[in-house]
Amino acid sequence: MTLPRSTTQRDEDLIRDFHYIWHPCTQMKDHEAEPPLLIDRAEGLHLYDREGNRYLDCIASWWVNLFGHNHSHINQAITDQLQKMAHVMFAGITHQPAVDLAHKLIEWSSPNLSKVFFSDNGSTSVEVALKMSLQFWAQTGKPEKKRFVYLKGAYHGETLGALSVSGIDLFRNRFEPVLMDNLEVEGPDCLRCPYGLTRDTCKAECFEPMEKALVEEHQNIAAVIVEPLVQGAAGMKMYPPVYLEKLQATCETLRVHTIYDEVAVGFGRTGGLFVSEQLRHKPTFLCLSKGITSGYLPLAATLTEDRIYQAFYGDHDTFKLFIHSHSYSANPLACAAANATFELFAADGFWDALKERIATLKECGEMLKELPWCGEFRQTGLIGACELVRDRDTLAKFPMTQRVGYQIYKKALQRGLFLRPLGDVVYFIPPLVIDPETIRSMVTTARDCIHDVLSEV
Amino acid sequence: MTLPRSTTQRDEDLIRDFHYIWHPCTQMKDHEAEPPLLIDRAEGLHLYDREGNRYLDCIASWWVNLFGHNHSHINQAITDQLQKMAHVMFAGITHQPAVDLAHKLIEWSSPNLSKVFFSDNGSTSVEVALKMSLQFWAQTGKPEKKRFVYLKGAYHGETLGALSVSGIDLFRNRFEPVLMDNLEVEGPDCLRCPYGLTRDTCKAECFEPMEKALVEEHQNIAAVIVEPLVQGAAGMKMYPPVYLEKLQATCETLRVHTIYDEVAVGFGRTGGLFVSEQLRHKPTFLCLSKGITSGYLPLAATLTEDRIYQAFYGDHDTFKLFIHSHSYSANPLACAAANATFELFAADGFWDALKERIATLKECGEMLKELPWCGEFRQTGLIGACELVRDRDTLAKFPMTQRVGYQIYKKALQRGLFLRPLGDVVYFIPPLVIDPETIRSMVTTARDCIHDVLSEV
Ligand SMILES: Cc1ncc(COP(=O)(O)O)c(C=O)c1O
Ligand SMILES: Cc1ncc(COP(=O)(O)O)c(C=O)c1O
Numbered sequence: 001m002t003l004p005r006s007t008t009q010r011d012e013d014l015i016r017d018f019h020y021i022w023h024p025c026t027q028m029k030d031h032e033a034e035p036p037l038l039i040d041r042a043e044g045l046h047l048y049d050r051e052g053n054r055y056l057d058c059i060a061s062w063w064v065n066l067f068g069h070n071h072s073h074i075n076q077a078i079t080d081q082l083q084k085m086a087h088v089m090f091a092g093i094t095h096q097p098a099v100d101l102a103h104k105l106i107e108w109s110s111p112n113l114s115k116v117f118f119s120d121n122g123s124t125s126v127e128v129a130l131k132m133s134l135q136f137w138a139q140t141g142k143p144e145k146k147r148f149v150y151l152k153g154a155y156h157g158e159t160l161g162a163l164s165v166s167g168i169d170l171f172r173n174r175f176e177p178v179l180m181d182n183l184e185v186e187g188p189d190c191l192r193c194p195y196g197l198t199r200d201t202c203k204a205e206c207f208e209p210m211e212k213a214l215v216e217e218h219q220n221i222a223a224v225i226v227e228p229l230v231q232g233a234a235g236m237k238m239y240p241p242v243y244l245e246k247l248q249a250t251c252e253t254l255r256v257h258t259i260y261d262e263v264a265v266g267f268g269r270t271g272g273l274f275v276s277e278q279l280r281h282k283p284t285f286l287c288l289s290k291g292i293t294s295g296y297l298p299l300a301a302t303l304t305e306d307r308i309y310q311a312f313y314g315d316h317d318t319f320k321l322f323i324h325s326h327s328y329s330a331n332p333l334a335c336a337a338a339n340a341t342f343e344l345f346a347a348d349g350f351w352d353a354l355k356e357r358i359a360t361l362k363e364c365g366e367m368l369k370e371l372p373w374c375g376e377f378r379q380t381g382l383i384g385a386c387e388l389v390r391d392r393d394t395l396a397k398f399p400m401t402q403r404v405g406y407q408i409y410k411k412a413l414q415r416g417l418f419l420r421p422l423g424d425v426v427y428f429i430p431p432l433v434i435d436p437e438t439i440r441s442m443v444t445t446a447r448d449c450i451h452d453v454l455s456e457v
Numbered sequence: 458m459t460l461p462r463s464t465t466q467r468d469e470d471l472i473r474d475f476h477y478i479w480h481p482c483t484q485m486k487d488h489e490a491e492p493p494l495l496i497d498r499a500e501g502l503h504l505y506d507r508e509g510n511r512y513l514d515c516i517a518s519w520w521v522n523l524f525g526h527n528h529s530h531i532n533q534a535i536t537d538q539l540q541k542m543a544h545v546m547f548a549g550i551t552h553q554p555a556v557d558l559a560h561k562l563i564e565w566s567s568p569n570l571s572k573v574f575f576s577d578n579g580s581t582s583v584e585v586a587l588k589m590s591l592q593f594w595a596q597t598g599k600p601e602k603k604r605f606v607y608l609k610g611a612y613h614g615e616t617l618g619a620l621s622v623s624g625i626d627l628f629r630n631r632f633e634p635v636l637m638d639n640l641e642v643e644g645p646d647c648l649r650c651p652y653g654l655t656r657d658t659c660k661a662e663c664f665e666p667m668e669k670a671l672v673e674e675h676q677n678i679a680a681v682i683v684e685p686l687v688q689g690a691a692g693m694k695m696y697p698p699v700y701l702e703k704l705q706a707t708c709e710t711l712r713v714h715t716i717y718d719e720v721a722v723g724f725g726r727t728g729g730l731f732v733s734e735q736l737r738h739k740p741t742f743l744c745l746s747k748g749i750t751s752g753y754l755p756l757a758a759t760l761t762e763d764r765i766y767q768a769f770y771g772d773h774d775t776f777k778l779f780i781h782s783h784s785y786s787a788n789p790l791a792c793a794a795a796n797a798t799f800e801l802f803a804a805d806g807f808w809d810a811l812k813e814r815i816a817t818l819k820e821c822g823e824m825l826k827e828l829p830w831c832g833e834f835r836q837t838g839l840i841g842a843c844e845l846v847r848d849r850d851t852l853a854k855f856p857m858t859q860r861v862g863y864q865i866y867k868k869a870l871q872r873g874l875f876l877r878p879l880g881d882v883v884y885f886i887p888p889l890v891i892d893p894e895t896i897r898s899m900v901t902t903a904r905d906c907i908h909d910v911l912s913e914v
Binding site for chain 1: 632
């Protein structure tokens with residue numbers, strides 16, 4: 001195996017990394033030329049390497065961090081819980097951190113949701129929703145309802161069940177032969193709207209294919225799963241609430257469950273705590289993870305309605321129970337971090353400050369729009385994304401092999417930003433506590449990097 | 458909804474639990490009569506409720522705890538790491554806790570294993586192995602190798618991919634229509650050996666069906682997955698190494714991958730660190746979780762060989778990379794707990810002391826064997842299991858509706874033991890640091906509970 005070049009100057013740890021670790025979603029050969037950052041500590045909005053170089057965490061460590069790194073309140077909550085009990089099993093046993101958290105989740109989410117099932121990550125929160133939906137129909141006389149509908153470009157995780165409702169070809173194609181037989185539907189594509197409409201004024205005419213699929217197939221459909229408002233991994237594709245309104249109405253009429261996967265958009269990213277609650281929607285299932293612990297520890301939750309719960313409730317010998325578990329379900333340390341996160345949300349002035357930050361990001365977006373390669377700058381709450389194109393008029397993309405996004409990523413690292421473009425979409429999901437000034441310098445630097453890289457392509 | 462009875466004496470938290478939480482693998486209606494324990498703190502081998510009652514954690518909180526609760530060394534490691542950085546993303550970035558841990562995992566596991574892929578729980582560690590195996594074959598000219606072989610009674614987790622290689626009907630049957638098309642094979646059943654042989658002297662004659670399946674189907678088989686030596690969720694069914702020797706030889710000859718799922722048996726449970734390493738086997742994939750953090754935090758790892766890794770290694774535009782990720786991959790706090798766990802394994806005298814404890818458990822097993830309902834007391838390392846039967850001669854089981862195991866569970870709680878029988882198998886997987894005296898009192902009390910319950914059935 002080839003080692004990173006100039007090993008003499010390299011840190012011993014980077015060599016061991018290259019020897020022993022297979023990183024997620026990474027072509028490891030890229031690390032021959034460009035080893036990963038070796039991050040030693042993190043503080044507030046910044047990551048620090050061993051030489052003391054700092055990098056702004058523009059994407060909040062894969063969209064998880066909300067209140068900054070090394071936050072005293074969250075640290076304290078974890079330390080306090082650690083002194084009592086790091087973990088205990090969650091069948092036959094309960095504990096206050098989980099009870100408090102479940103209570104808050106139910107209080108703050110859509111009023112139709114009443115039960116919380118804990119698991120460890122976003123993928124498992126989706127698997128739980130899929131399985132609950134399937135078993136519900138199997139136990140209520142409709143076992144033929146066993147397919148799921150998902151949108152093209154959707155991302156719901158990569159365990160095989162979650163991957164079966166994800167619509168990104170590159171992630172699926174190697175595994176297609178073993179995936180569930182679900183139904184992929186063309187979803188909103190607002191930048192390249194085939195109806196020639198815009199988000200502000202359209203009536204989600206693009207709901208057509210979904211409606212058709214549901215009308216024709218609802219007797220075999222258990223649920224529709226969506227990332228409400230923002231399709232993250234697809235490249236922060238954004239679409240208007242009217243699509244979800246239509247979806248909800250149609251699903252209600254046709255008796256199909258809805259799964260709102262708010263793993264990425266939940267917990268304040270869009271300006272309110274949950275999209276579904278903000279929009280007053282009533283998803284049958286709500287999937288949460290990522291920000292739930294403010295990015296400190298793995299934890300996930302699937303919320304659902306009492307009518308689902310009741311279909312599993314009964315005497316032992318009916319065997320109607322939901323048989324699903326993970327060893328670390330409702331880990332008390334993670335629950336403690338989540339409870340502390342809720343306290344920070346409740347702190348005075350937080351939501352107003354967030355509004356301001358969102359406004360600042362909007363303002364800064366104007367800078368990006370001026371770039372000749374900016375196909376669109378779009379924003380939902382504190383998520384901002386600039387889709388780069390080769391030709392602004394035709395919206396023609398750069399060839400994938402040119403790795404434009406990757407080059408911008410490397411340039412930005414040199415200038416102290418940890419960005420991680422999705423293809424050619426440069427996006428920002430900073431911690432929610434980012435101050436207006438840092439927003440400005442982040443976007444300015446990103447713009448310069450884009451400019452410098454693309455001027456030379 | 459019905460609340461737990463006599464709510465006046467109940468703790469407010471238990472009512473909230475019943476209102477808001479859906480517990481894993483639990484018929485929630487059982488909690489009307491028997492609410493969960495509300496555990497407030499844990500220390501060493503014991504769990505404490507709010508009234509100060511203590512319960513011996515006989516199954517190490519779902520088989521995860523190794524060195525006892527609230528262990529100062531592990532707590533310190535978590536606290537130290539917390540002050541530097543709770544979490545950072547693991548693509549484009551690495552950190553010392555992960556590097557140290559990967560290094561140790563490779564050092565201590567079978568010599569053929571050279572790469573570590575991190576995820577969050579046992580189920581995802583299995584999903585990763587399944588997906589790597591599938592993609593390996595797809596990328597090396599054998600896309601038809603896309604089925605997996607698993608044993609009857611196997612348990613590998615409950616995400617839909619992991620469930621597709623699990624062989625417990627009760628867990629599968631509601632989801633059968635959406636599971637992968639894999640191959641279930643009759644495995645060892647030593648207590649009721651159809652060949653009339655015993656573990657000590659047999660040559661794994663029961664390998665026959667596996668051999669037949671592999672010979673006939675190997676061209677379509679990606680991998681065989683097993684829980685080496687102990688099928689945990691099946692009821693701590695135990696089988697001899699010779700079965701695995703045959704499996705390894707056959708898989709090598711027929712070019713089929715092997716996945717050793719040591720999520721439950723890894724990390725010292727069997728008397729050595731890993732079963733595969735102890736037996737000098739060379740699994741293609743090794744799945745680890747549970748004990749990896751000594752039961753403090755969710756973390757998992759899938760280890761594999763260089764020849765697998767190399768099939769994914771190449772230039773970016775080959776798109777051969779393994780596209781799989783979880784937001785919290787290689788969480789630094791969890792890695793820190795895992796590194797501290799390795800330090801405890803390396804402490805002077807640990808392995809000798811463990812041997813003694815294993816011997817004590819063996820001794821105590823004799824007590825259980827005297828019970829007229831003991832079909833078998835079996836043991837592998839510090840895992841001991843007593844399979845209860847209605848008739849010792851015919852090994853006839855109790856009717857499931859009698860819930861014999863559940864009654865013993867309730868009786869044991871009253872006497873300060875947290876047992877959680879699997880059906881009618883009463884088993885012990887205590888923390889590895891349990892002292893001989895506590896082993897004795899644990900088994901004695903369990904025996905008395907079994908006696909008292911079954912005398913009245
Ligand atoms: C919308 C959505 N769902 C599910 C997931 C999967 O979560 P995890 O990575 O924790 O498995 C993600 C992660 O990026 C996500 O963005
Ligand atoms: C052998 C085995 N594999 C996989 C798993 C799944 O692990 P988790 O519960 O962390 O998803 C378990 C859990 O009990 C197990 O015993």
